[in-house]
Amino acid sequence: MKIARTIAELRAQPRDGSVGLVPTMGAFHEGHLALFRAAREENDVVIASLFVNPAQFGEDEDLTAYPRDEKHDAALADAAGIDILFAPSAEELYPPGFQTWVELEELGRMLEGEFRPGHFRGVATICLKLFNIVRPDRAYFGQKDAQQAAIVRRMVRDLDHEVEVRVVPTVRDPDGLALSSRNAYLSAEERERALALPRALATKDPQAARARLNDLDVDYVEVADFEPRVLAAAVRVGKTRLIDNVVLDKESV
Numbered sequence: 001m002k003i004a005r006t007i008a009e010l011r012a013q014p015r016d017g018s019v020g021l022v023p024t025m026g027a028f029h030e031g032h033l034a035l036f037r038a039a040r041e042e043n044d045v046v047i048a049s050l051f052v053n054p055a056q057f058g059e060d061e062d063l064t065a066y067p068r069d070e071k072h073d074a075a076l077a078d079a080a081g082i083d084i085l086f087a088p089s090a091e092e093l094y095p096p097g098f099q100t101w102v103e104l105e106e107l108g109r110m111l112e113g114e115f116r117p118g119h120f121r122g123v124a125t126i127c128l129k130l131f132n133i134v135r136p137d138r139a140y141f142g143q144k145d146a147q148q149a150a151i152v153r154r155m156v157r158d159l160d161h162e163v164e165v166r167v168v169p170t171v172r173d174p175d176g177l178a179l180s181s182r183n184a185y186l187s188a189e190e191r192e193r194a195l196a197l198p199r200a201l202a203t204k205d206p207q208a209a210r211a212r213l214n215d216l217d218v219d220y221v222e223v224a225d226f227e228p229r230v231l232a233a234a235v236r237v238g239k240t241r242l243i244d245n246v247v248l249d250k251e252s253v
């Protein structure tokens, strides 16, 4: 596996056939590996990006604390058959004078967007930049971040990009908790309390879900009209903010 740190280095890599891109912020777990597998199955060349995107973190969020272990991630990506790991610096992607942003007027301000102002501006901008840098045929996202997937799909449609957006079902621990890099912040006691989130969503009913989340600090529990429609929620367990969702329209993923 080649590690590319600059845009020029990435673009200089040989690429024969179809290209799949998996954008990530690292701290790989089985959720990321499911995306890698899907990309590996469907493309000749698979590129994963590893970039903790400062632009999608709010001022009081966990940018500096976000788990980083590039060596470990590189070993996992290599074992998963990734051909190129694109791991640029923040200066490479946001050089001095950077001032062009992608903003989704409605989708970017609801649900997560309401509680994390500017978050989806950062997400949409980095995804478009990665699409322009890598020029993939397909890009892979997790259903775990349902609104992010909806944002990327909408942006690709609105800005006439040619990339095909693929969404992979949420990977969960056996107890139901959706895998997330942020789960590493949870103490054993908090992790136990966090199980209320998947259990509440499993009701697939907003009212029943709200009742089951009574003991947690809830940001929202809402039905969101994405494709597919989901029941989505965000809760805080101690200092950790967790999001999750269940698909409503078809068999649960």
Ligand code: AMP
Residues within 6 Å of the ligand: 023, 024, 025, 026, 030, 031, 032, 034, 035, 140, 141, 142, 143, 144, 145, 168, 169, 170, 171, 172, 178, 179, 180, 181
């Ligand atoms: P992150 O590194 O957290 O930005 O996630 C990178 C990609 O992995 C995003 O498209 C996420 O939606 C996806 N992802 C994260 N957790 C999971 C999970 N438990 N199941 C499926 N995909 C996931």
